[in-house]
Every structure is written in C-alpha cells, then in structure tokens.
Amino acid sequence: MIEQYSAIIVDDETNNRENLQHLLxxxxxxxxxxxxxxxxxxxxxLIKTTSPEVVFLDIEMPGGNGFSLxxxxxxxxxxxxxVTAFDSYALNAIKFSALDYILKPIDKEELIGAxxxxxxxxxxxQSQLSNLNDFLKGGTRKIxxxxxxxxxxxxxxxxxxxxxxxxxxxFVLSQNETVLVSKHLGHFYEILKHQGFARVHQSHLINQxxxxxxxxxxxxxxxxxxxxxxxxxxxxxxxxLKLFADF
Numbered sequence: 001m002i003e004q005y006s007a008i009i010v011d012d013e014t015n016n017r018e019n020l021q022h023l024l025x026x027x028x029x030x031x032x033x034x035x036x037x038x039x040x041x042x043x044x045x046l047i048k049t050t051s052p053e054v055v056f057l058d059i060e061m062p063g064g065n066g067f068s069l070x071x072x073x074x075x076x077x078x079x080x081x082x083v084t085a086f087d088s089y090a091l092n093a094i095k096f097s098a099l100d101y102i103l104k105p106i107d108k109e110e111l112i113g114a115x116x117x118x119x120x121x122x123x124x125x126q127s128q129l130s131n132l133n134d135f136l137k138g139g140t141r142k143i144x145x146x147x148x149x150x151x152x153x154x155x156x157x158x159x160x161x162x163x164x165x166x167x168x169x170x171f172v173l174s175q176n177e178t179v180l181v182s183k184h185l186g187h188f189y190e191i192l193k194h195q196g197f198a199r200v201h202q203s204h205l206i207n208q209x210x211x212x213x214x215x216x217x218x219x220x221x222x223x224x225x226x227x228x229x230x231x232x233x234x235x236x237x238x239x240x241l242k243l244f245a246d247f
Contacts, residue, residue, distance in 0.1 A: 002029055002030040003030050003118070003120045004030050004032060005031055005032065005053045005054045005079075005118055005120075006032050006034050006050070006051075006053050006054070007024075007031050007032065007033055007034065007052050007053065007054040007055065007056060008033065008034055008035045008036065008037060008043070008046055008047065008050065008052045008054075008055055008056070009021060009033060009035075009036045009037070009056045009083075010037045010038075010042075010043040010046075010055060010056065010057045010058055010061070010066070010069070011036075011038070011056075011061070011083065012038050012039060012060070012061045012062055013058075014038070016058070016083075016104070017036045017038070019106065020083060020106060020111075021036070023106060023108055023111055024056075024111070024115075026108075027108050027111065027112050028111065028112060028115045030115065031054065031115060034050050034052060035050055035052075038061070039061055039062045039063045040061055040062070040063040040064035040065070040068060040069045040072075043055075043057075043061075043069055044069065044072060044073065047073060047078070051077075051078075052078055053078055053079065053118075054078060054079050054080075054081065054118060055078050055079070055080050055081070056081050056083050057069070057070075057080055057081070057082050057083065058082075058083060058084055059082065059084040060084075065190070066082060079118055079119070081100050081101065081102065081114050081115075081118075082100075082101040082102070083101070083102045083104065083106065084101065084102075084103065084104060085103065085104040100113075100114040101114075141155060141156045141157060141195070142154060142155050142156065143156060143159075143191065143192075145171065145179060145181050146181065146182070146183075147179060147180070147181060148180075148182075152179070154171070154173065154179075156192070156195055156196070156197075156207070157207075157209070158173050158174045158175075159171055159172075159173060159197075159207050160173060160174060160206075160207055160210045160224060160225075160226055160228065161204065161205065161206045161207060161210070161224060161228060161230060162185065162188055162192075162197075162204070162205040162206075163185075163203060163204055163205075164184065164185035164202070164203040164204070165180075165203075167182065167183075167184055168180055168181065168182055168183070169181050169183055169184070169188060172226075172228065174226075176226075185199075185202075185203065185204075185205060188205060189205055192205065196208050196209060198239065198240075198243055199236070200222060200230060200231075200232050200233065200236050200239070200240055201230065201231050201232060201233045201236060202233060204230050204231065206222065206224065206230055208243055210225045210226065211224065211225075211243065211244070212224055212225045214232070214240055214241070214244060215229075219231065219232075219234075220232040220234075220237055220240075222240065
C-alpha cells in the first residue's frame with residue numbers, strides 16, 4: 001500500500017510549480033498536492049490553513065527565502081524537500097537535517113527517490129524536524145563551497161573573510177588557506193548575513209569573530225586577527241562602529 005501525504009509547492013516561478021506538480025502527479029501517486037504558493041507570505045498562509053505533511057520548498061523567493069519561511073513557522077510540523085537551483089549552503093543544511101533536496105532542472109528519478117525518503121512514523125518525522133530546527137537555530141555551522149574540482153564543506157568559524165573578484169570570490173580561511181569560488185559576493189552575503197558576517201565594503205565580507213581593530217585614518221580600514229587589512233566604505237562606517245559597540 002502506498003503511503004499518502006498531503007503536500008504544497010512553494011516556488012516564485014509559475015512554470016516551476018506547474019512542472020513539479022506534473023511530475024509528482026505522474027510519478028509519485030502517494031503525493032496529493034493541496035496548494036501552491038509563490039512567496040513567503042503566501043506559503044505561510046497556505047501552510048497555516050492547510051497543514052500539509054510535506055512542503056516542496058524553493059530557496060530564493062520574494063519577501064524572503066526558504067529558510068526565513070521555516071524560521072517564521074517554528075516549531076516545524078511538516079517534512080521539507082528543497083527543490084532548488086541553489087548549490088551552496090542549503091544543500092549542506094539538508095544533509096545535516098536528514099531530509100532531502102532536488103536540484104533544478106528536476107530529474108524524475110531524484111524526485112522519486114526524495115519522496116521515497118518521507119517517513120510516516122511520527123518518531124522518525126520528529127527526529128527529522130528536530131534536526132532541521134537545530135540547523136535553523138545555528139546548530140549546523142558549515143557552508144558547501146562549489147570549487148572547480150570538488151564540493152567542499154567549510155566551517156563558518158574557519159572563514160576569516162571573503163573578497164570579491166569580478167564574478168569570483170576568494171575565501172580567506174584560517175591556517176593561511178585561500179580558495180576561489182565562482183559566485184558573486186552578493187550571493188554569499190545573503191547566505192551569511194545572519195551568521196555573524198558583515199559586509200563592510202562593496203568587495204569585502206568579514207567574519208566578525210576575527211575583528212581586531214578599526215583604524216580611522218586613511219579613509220578607514222579594519223585589521224583582522226590574521227593581520228589582513230580590509231577597507232571600509234564610506235557608507236558602511238556607521239555600521240562598522242556598531243559592530244565594535246556590540247562586543
């Protein structure tokens with residue numbers, strides 16, 4: 001007997017929602033789609049009114065993202081499968097939460113495999129939800145970096161700073177290591193802005209735990225504990241001063 005689950009689809013793109021629903025109807029008969037949402041606000045309302053057992057969740061949406069949605073709904077009483085083109089951090093979150101993810105464009109076999117992992121038993125489900133809640137509270141502090149020849153998990157605590165270089169970013173890590181990632185700085189700022197990182201310049205994101213001092217002369221720059229000097233933009237000076245006031 002096929003287990004039955006009520007589900008909703010959350011994605012800001014109509015074509016993506018319709019494509020996923022078509023694939024679920026065709027290949028996953030145990031999934032009953034009870035609604036679709038195109039934004040965080042719509043999703044919250046739909047979840048509260050329909051109480052789905054499963055949410056197929058995109059990452060980037062108007063009015064927030066998939067993680068901000070989950071934070072607003074804690075405690076989470078449904079299972080989550082991320083469906084995303086987002087290849088960093090979120091995927092790592094899924095691994096640690098013992099749920100699943102599917103990369104766009106959707107492969108039907110991956111979708112079937114993800115649905116097969118859904119657990120009807122209350123105890124199993126609660127274990128998954130507990131892991132996801134732990135992640136949202138900061139229990140998992142890593143990021144998945146897609147390098148040229150590998151995907152590498154890096155602890156946030158080991159990232160000293162990130163510097164933009166056109167469409168690339170240099171991650172300066174502890175133990176005098178630097179890795180290059182083919183993503184723009186804004187991408188990582190959105191991921192890390194609530195994880196103890198601050199954007200102090202158009203081209204620089206710093207881990208606040210490595211702050212040592214702020215030098216006001218020469219236009220203003222930060223000195224980090226590894227000796228690196230990071231310029232501070234004129235528009236960010238007030239924000240930088242507040243960083244020191246928060247210690």
